[in-house]
Amino acid sequence: MTDQVDIPGTPGQVLALIRAHGDVTRAELVDRTGLARATVGARLDALQRAGLIAPAEMTSTSRGRPPSRFRFRHEGGALLIADSGATGVRLAVTDLAGTVEAQSRLSLDIATGPDEWLDAVMSAFTGMLDELGLSGSAVHGIGLALPGPVDNVAGMVVSPPIMTGWDRYPIRDKLATHFTCPVVVENDANAMAIGEHRLAHPDVSSMLMLKLATGIGAGLIAGGAIFRGADGAAGDIGHIQVVVPEEGTPPQCRCGNQGCIEAYAGGWALVRDLQDAGLEVATVHDAVQLIASGDPTATRLLRRAGRIIGIALSDAVSLLNPEVVVIGGELAAAENHLFAGIRESVYARSLPLATRRLQIVPAAERELAGVRGLVTALCDHLYEPSRVDAQLASAAGVHA
Template structure:
């Protein structure tokens, strides 16, 4: 009896480390049990128990056979990103984009539509619920296969609760319990963050996974930044880190900002600010898309205006470079589609004003994930939350108990 109890305790201990083994396998490289035992230094029986536990969840799957050294070839196993699905939602001021992704953050299918954030949380989140159901049906997946929903919104968020906090362009959203609204329909974790933070996560995961220190800057209707330091997203004490748009721009005219202050970067260098400056000289550009079209069409005043916006942004980023010392600054948002004008203005000032030590290896590059940055980042946020070693162990324990 005592021997049986000891054996059971050993088996439970072995399986409880399955989540840690999964972290090693998330690079999707197929490995045999023997290779895993060598890499981890664990006994082959322990590795075998953990592999079996992960196979039972579907998070691990057979992936071919290794070369035999005599006898039956050993089976290789690899992380199975298709075992579950994630919803990533990028909610902007005038658009909503939702993607169903696998556990690597790769979109399976997605839907993008126009919407108005000022319609309020009930309307927008009901749309998100309906869109999630459409995507699950389109992909042939069941709601039980969903492990979580990630959402980015265009305003400050208390990440721990998922509640927007006094967002300037989101009337009716202040303090609204976004996770609770979604969990009426889906019994899964719901994580909410500022839209720029999730774009930073998406760009980092897909385009710069090996970069430890990265600054993502979104230039569109608003201006904001997402900070990756030491390979991790930094939100600050209350989630307000990276609020670049409301930093006072050096040499800026005394323009009133939506936040109530004067001369904020967003008030003088965002899309609406550029539209206003063009209107003053008789050029009509009512949207960011209009500005992009003008620049691409060779309109010189529009190109000069967006280049000057880049310089103004560069003046603020030069300070950020001195404080944070990133190795990569990624410029994203709709205005980057205008071409090199915006980034050229940023580079001109940052490289000219920052110390050579800080800019020696600094790259200032356009975003590569485009409109998918937000949905990929929102999904990545959920994946990072759900696939930690502890949470995988807990999921295995619950499955075993059921």
């Protein structure tokens, strides 16, 4: 045999083909990789020994013959997914293909600080795994989305405007005291952008994902891939400052500045304004309920929020010329009035060429958009072909 490094279609690449196409036959793999039949057989054996793939057919029809169809062994482990906003976190335990086996939502303020916050999330995960009858060793990876700028290589939050105690906190070291598996950390809006792009708009090369929840953030897809900027801070649209003449003195933002988009139109600002109008609301969830009930003050404030968000969005549209703007997050559940306000500003303020083909649509995965995106990012990492090859090589070394 020649040097393996020069052969296309490593085991990791064969696994990528199987994951992308569902079940695949030996003959299809020979076709797609250009490898010899015997080499494909060796790749399949290695992947099967590692528990990554399984025969896709019942053995009764092929007694005595090696199986001819293979599939990804999605049931071979579990992923832990935590998609956090500023005041709450959605937790999911999924199989290795991202099918949700259990989910819950915790009210947990990110300002609690990383130690307490991560302990609470990990203990909730332990409870969910117990209920599913799974042990910690079944966990193959953890995906975590946080509402601040993230250095996703280091797995750290960097200089967040509001997350006290999180700046450069060693999240992976902390999680390693609970689970020994790879950890992917993403910005919350980036996670949604990755998921919505891959699952709902895979052929779009330029997309803007706007997350409207307690805070406001955006994730950018440019040239078909997530665009992070120089320091992972791209898309921090919520702290763009605007002057809205009819609003008088610009409101104070959580970040210390005045007149940020989120200080007018974020979930927390909406709660503030509803309270000022004498309505009984304590959380963004209450505000969304009030809007759903048709309360005239709440719907008027939401439409105004949409118009102000649209001011910053129209600048982003002029700069980036996205084909699709996807809007998700808790506030997007109240889409009618919000979208009307956003469209009003964007079409009035952007240049016609930038909006000629522009679509403004709700997140296809709704409240699971962040979870789906984290699964996508985590699986891209776990099953990156060179990573799989390295694992198989080290396992073979141990057994030799």
